[in-house]
Structure formats: C-alpha cells, structure tokens
Amino acid sequence: MEQKDMSIKNEKLDKLFLSIGKSLSGEPPFYIWPAPYSSPAECEFYLADYFLRDFYASFVKLEQKGYNVENIARMLKNPSRIAQLLWPFGHVVNVDGKFKEQLTELASLIIDFISFYKKDPFNQNGRNIIWSSRDISNYLSNEIIESSNDLFESYKAILSRLEGTLWLYSELLFFSIHEICKEFHGPYPLEDGRLILVREYYDLKPEFWPFAADLPYQKLLIFEIYRKNTKITFDFFGRFRTIKPLIQELDSFSLMIDDRTTLAYGDVKSVWESVSKTAVSGAKFAQKLSKMEIMEKFAYSYYYILKPLKDALNEEWPPSRMIFDDMKHERRKTIIENFYSNFRKMKDLPPDKMVEIISKVFDPRLK
Amino acid sequence: MVGNRVILKGNPASPGLAEGKAVVILDPTEQGKIIEKGILVAPFTTPLLLPVLIKSAGIVTDKGGVMCHAAIIAREFGIPCVTGTEEATKKIENGSEVIVDGTKGYVHQK
Numbered sequence: 512m513e514q515k516d517m518s519i520k521n522e523k524l525d526k527l528f529l530s531i532g533k534s535l536s537g538e539p540p541f542y543i544w545p546a547p548y549s550s551p552a553e554c555e556f557y558l559a560d561y562f563l564r565d566f567y568a569s570f571v572k573l574e575q576k577g578y579n580v581e582n583i584a585r586m587l588k589n590p591s592r593i594a595q596l597l598w599p600f601g602h603v604v605n606v607d608g609k610f611k612e613q614l615t616e617l618a619s620l621i622i623d624f625i626s627f628y629k630k631d632p633f634n635q636n637g638r639n640i641i642w643s644s645r646d647i648s649n650y651l652s653n654e655i656i657e658s659s660n661d662l663f664e665s666y667k668a669i670l671s672r673l674e675g676t677l678w679l680y681s682e683l684l685f686f687s688i689h690e691i692c693k694e695f696h697g698p699y700p701l702e703d704g705r706l707i708l709v710r711e712y713y714d715l716k717p718e719f720w721p722f723a724a725d726l727p728y729q730k731l732l733i734f735e736i737y738r739k740n741t742k743i744t745f746d747f748f749g750r751f752r753t754i755k756p757l758i759q760e761l762d763s764f765s766l767m768i769d770d771r772t773t774l775a776y777g778d779v780k781s782v783w784e785s786v787s788k789t790a791v792s793g794a795k796f797a798q799k800l801s802k803m804e805i806m807e808k809f810a811y812s813y814y815y816i817l818k819p820l821k822d823a824l825n826e827e828w829p830p831s832r833m834i835f836d837d838m839k840h841e842r843r844k845t846i847i848e849n850f851y852s853n854f855r856k857m858k859d860l861p862p863d864k865m866v867e868i869i870s871k872v873f874d875p876r877l878k
Numbered sequence: 879m880v881g882n883r884v885i886l887k888g889n890p891a892s893p894g895l896a897e898g899k900a901v902v903i904l905d906p907t908e909q910g911k912i913i914e915k916g917i918l919v920a921p922f923t924t925p926l927l928l929p930v931l932i933k934s935a936g937i938v939t940d941k942g943g944v945m946c947h948a949a950i951i952a953r954e955f956g957i958p959c960v961t962g963t964e965e966a967t968k969k970i971e972n973g974s975e976v977i978v979d980g981t982k983g984y985v986h987q988k
Contacts, residue, residue, distance in 0.1 A: 675955030794928035
C-alpha cells in the first residue's frame, strides 16, 4: 500500500515539474521587474532556502495546532497565489537529506492545496477552471454591458486602460509573482462558442507598500465575454497568455467593485482614475528606493503569501533579516552568475530539451 | 505610410498603428517627460515607467520578444508595440515624430 501511495505521489510530482518546465521554457528570465535593479531569479536565490524552511515549519506547527490540509489551503486564498510557492524550488541551494525530503513533501502538498480549488491543478489544457457552471449561470443573470450599447466603444477604451494600469500596478506591488493579488480564470465556453474570462483582483492593498493604502478598493472583478475563437491560454502559474490585444475581441463585460456591480460609464472611468492615481504615486515612491530596498520588497512579496499562516500562529510574518544580510553582502553572487551563464547556453536548445532541463532544476527529488 | 521611411525593424509584439512624439527613456529608473499619446521608446519596460506607460499610444523597445513585458503590457492596453529593435534608443531622437506599426514590426520616421 505504501509503495502504491509513493508511486501515485511520484506521478503527481512528475506532472507538476513537467508543467513548470512547459510554463517556463523559451522564456528568458531577463529584464523583468525588479529590473534594472535586480532580477526575480537573483532575489529568489537569496530567499529560497529561508522561505521554504519557514513555510515547512509553519505547516508543521499548524498541523500540530489541529489545522488540516484543507484549512491551510483555504488560508492561502487562491490557487494561482499558491502556485507561486513553487518558484523558490528552482533557486534553493543548500539541500541536505532532511530538507530534500521536506521539499518533496512541500511540493506534493502544494498540489494538494491547489486541488481544493480546481480539478486540474496543473492547467494542463491551458485553461484555469475555478468556477462551476452554476457560478457562471449566477453571474450571467446579472446585468452586463453589451456590444449593442451606444457607449460600448468608449467603455472598451476605458476598460483597456483600466486593465493595463491594473496589470502594471499589481506588478509594482508583487514583482514577477503578481498572481499573488489576482486570479484570472477561464476561458469558460458558452453554448454559442463565445468565451468567458474572469479577472479577479482581490488583494490590492498590501501593507508593506505605504501608497497602497490610498487605493479606495480592496477587490475588483471584471467579468468579460469574448467572441468565438479568441485565443486565451493559461500556464501552470496562472499566467494568462494572448497573441493580440484581447480588448479587440470583447463582446460584453461587467465590473464589480468590492462586491458591488458598477455599470455606469462615469463609474468605470472613476475606478480607472483612482487606480491610476495610486499606481502613479506608487511608481514614484518605488523610484526613490535603493536597490537593497527594492530587493527587500521582493522578499516581502513572498512572505506576504505566508502571512495568514503566521497570523494563525501568532508569529511575525516579515522576512528574516538574514535574507537581507545575505543580499547586502552578495553571498549568492557566484551562484547567480553561473545560473545566468547556463541559462544563456540553453537558448538554442530544442523546446523538449529545455522543458526537461527546467523540470529537473525545480524537482527536489533530483537535488 | 507611403513616404515614411522605415528606420527600425523588430518583433511585431502588439498589432496596430500609432503615431506620435517619441519619449525616449534610457534609464527606466528615471522618468521622462510625460506626453499625452506619446510613443515610449526604452531599452525595456518596467512598472517604474507606469506614469509614462499609461499615457502612451505605442511602445518601442531595444530588447525583448513577443512575450516580454512590453509586449504583454501593450496588449493589455490595446496599443501597438514593436520589441527587440536593438537600437531604438540610439536611433530615435527624443521628441521626433514616429509611427509604430505593431502588425509588421516596423518603426517609421514621420
């Protein structure tokens, strides 16, 4: 029985790391915010060991306090947020025997956490399906702005600005792991072939960025219906991909602010203005920070995922000062340089080989 | 666009045509002058450029492909974008009038 369990677990982990490999192959990790100060990979090399040990310890302590796996999964809020917990696996350095076992257990747990939210935790078919058909029907019964509306072109113009600004704002807050604050899901097909995409922004005011407190909204939900054959895909990390501006294919939409539906053009415009105002002041604030301060904020983004677990344990949630000390003294410099050098060599490899290499880099069983 | 010289070729990262004054920003940690409906020209984009990006009608970058940050952002805003031109920040003068053809991946001097 134990052997069978082990085999199921290994199969699940194989699928996980293959999904990660597929999501990341062909994507050079350069010029991504916190560029030009640093890079996501550089910051993750500094925090990965501390963060994953801390995450594992929190999980064990919560279990001892009587929390089960589902309780902990629900505390972590959303599946794409949970998926971000896998990034540090690719940058962990000091893996001794016991830690290797813990990492393997954590990876398996992360899949279990995500499975409480959706049937396919790997988004294998390029879809991120979270809502049931009943959720969709309920939402469709609400009022919605349709393409027949006289102001539809004006709505589209302001909506694309809102979506672009929200994207930049969420990146400003959470760097490369901005799925921490949002869950985009779908596409859900309608009978006539049109597709529903739901963009949920649910955590737009993290306390570690002072300017975020000025945003009047905690949550925004944009419910969108696109024309037939619109190409929308998701990768394992919940990142959605398109090949052209989706706004051109928009057929109808509605906007919900903190659980209240807003349809008036003036209200949609006012939401965009508020988001822009906070986002611009945020960018100006971030511009005044030093490289070290920016890298610290990156570490805060990760630890913010663990905050609900730490709160339940009555523990402080911010990152360990040891991470910042390592950053300050560039204690991972050589490792980071080797990483980039190896990555550059990979660019001419066939896609299958790239997937294989990336999958192995993340897999703790092979460390 | 007949008569408008092609000055750069890059990746067609977000389709459409846009024309306007170039806002050349060499260092993303410094803000350029914000021009309503200008064309942002930068080595690459980051959220630090947010004040300029939200006013831009098009984007041209030196670095990146069709899945880079500038490309994704341009598609979200629904504006044209050409990436990976290698030398946009060298060849385009700040304030000059340019046309971005995000469908073909060309940048024209107006």
